[in-house]
Amino acid sequence: AQSVTQPDIHITVSEGASLELRCNYSYGATPYLFWYVQSPGQGLQLLLKYFSGDTLVQGIKGFEAEFKRSQSSFNLRKPSVHWSDAAEYFCAVGASTGTASKLTFGTGTRLQVTL
Amino acid sequence: AAGVIQSPRHLIKEKRETATLKCYPIPRHDTVYWYQQGPGQDPQFLISFYEKMQSDKGSIPDRFSAQQFSDYHSELNMSSLELGDSALYFCASSLFTDTQYFGPGTRLTVL
Numbered sequence: 001a002q003s004v005t006q007p008d009i010h011i012t013v014s015e016g017a018s019l020e021l022r023c024n025y026s027y028g029a030t031p032y033l034f035w036y037v038q039s040p041g042q043g044l045q046l047l048l049k050y051f052s053g054d055t056l057v058q059g060i061k062g063f064e065a066e067f068k069r070s071q072s073s074f075n076l077r078k079p080s081v082h083w084s085d086a087a088e089y090f091c092a093v094g095a096s097t098g099t100a101s102k103l104t105f106g107t108g109t110r111l112q113v114t115l
Numbered sequence: 116a117a118g119v120i121q122s123p124r125h126l127i128k129e130k131r132e133t134a135t136l137k138c139y140p141i142p143r144h145d146t147v148y149w150y151q152q153g154p155g156q157d158p159q160f161l162i163s164f165y166e167k168m169q170s171d172k173g174s175i176p177d178r179f180s181a182q183q184f185s186d187y188h189s190e191l192n193m194s195s196l197e198l199g200d201s202a203l204y205f206c207a208s209s210l211f212t213d214t215q216y217f218g219p220g221t222r223l224t225v226l
Binding site: 032 | 159170209214
């Protein structure tokens with residue numbers, strides 16, 4: 001069974017500072033990996049995804065993530081955080097059953113941005 | 116671009132009542148997923164459908180049932196509601212096993 005660990009429950013950064021959110025996964029095969037962002041009471045917005053190929057993937061809003069198979073990690077980064085980035089961030093791994101690919105989420109990291 | 120539509124957005128029910136949540140996937144998407152997110156928790160997979168057939172099942176209570184119709188919309192039926200069913204219910208859609216796009220969710224409150 002697949003699983004995702006996000007070791008940081010809560011992170012606070014200053015606006016303009018760099019950001020790295022950690023994600024470790026467990027999955028027997030090559031995983032499908034995702035980062036989603038959720039504002040309070042809102043839906044989940046896809047930031048970026050990794051299926052195969054280049055291990056450094058670019059997403060929306062200036063985010064990027066790097067897939068490291070040797071470390072079973074898929075950390076999310078942003079060089080300069082904006083106050084509007086404050087939200088809950090979920091890392092997820094997709095497990096294909098052939099006709100569907102359910103997502104298993106980490107417990108999330110809440111990002112607070114100070115001005 | 117068209118997104119996933121969920122209705123209603125908010126629903127308040129009493130214990131032991133029944134609720135029906137609806138999901139309209141992105142046009143041409145053939146797969147629908149349902150997730151439940153409790154307060155302060157991560158989304159948990161409930162069930163999925165591909166081409167109107169159930170494709171996978173997660174931690175969905177027996178009191179819940181779901182189906183996907185010929186127009187690809189899906190409904191999640193929840194009976195004998197319990198206080199613990201209060202949560203945000205998300206629907207997501209995809210084209211086969213490609214990226215899932217989530218709807219805004221239905222917030223269910225059971226009193």
